[in-house]
Amino acid sequence: MKLIMLGAPGAGKGTQAAILSRMLNIPTISTGNILRAAVKNGTPVGLQAKRYMDAGQLVPDDVIIGIVAERLAEPDCQNGFILDGVPRTIPQAEAIEKAGIVLDAVVDIEIEDSVIEARMTGRRTCPACGATYHIVAAPPKQEGICDECGTPLVHRADDKLETVRSRLAVYHKETEPLKDFYAQRGILKIVENQPTIEENTQAILRVLGR
Secondary structure, rough: OOOEEEEEEOOHHHHHHHHHHHHHHHEEEEEEHHHHHHHHHHHHHHHHHHHHHHHHOOOOHHHHHHHHHHHHHHHHHHHEEEEEEEOOOOHHHHHHOOOOOOOOOOEEEEHHHHHHHHHHHHHEEOOOOOOEEEOEEEOOEEEEOOOOOEOOOOOOOOOOOOHHHHHHHHHHHHHHHHHHHHHHOOEEEEEEOOOOOOHHHHHHHOOOOO
């Protein structure tokens, strides 16, 4: 099963990709995680990407496609994969096709902007171990402190309201056209956002015929 997870930032793509990865026994290729690791490690690509991420802008195609192509060449992707966070533009989608990457389905999670704003602005992240929390939906046991390692949590720049709104505007302009792109190829599967993570997973499995 070779999948792409599509949807606005904060739609739950990463969460669902992780669940599906375990259920289908295929790796999740998250460009967000790859880029954040590069940023944390201060690599040249990471520093380059950080400028765009902090401003809520898309990271350039040459950076994204290069990272993805290298990752998909690894042995654990031979039986399938889930792409989360790429493609984000029509040129990226065309580049993926030109690279000979064949997809089984593109799962699009539909969710209102107002729901995303509340979800993302409440998110807090541990800079040490990467654990994530939400001040309303999933708060840490001690306010502002990671349950796992005791490190003070941070409000990432790309989770602040002005950046979230900027990212949503970019999504609607640059990424939403991918729905038509993949619908024309007969592989778009639309899932309306459900009240719980579990219900979203079941809805995705239904559209995948699982």
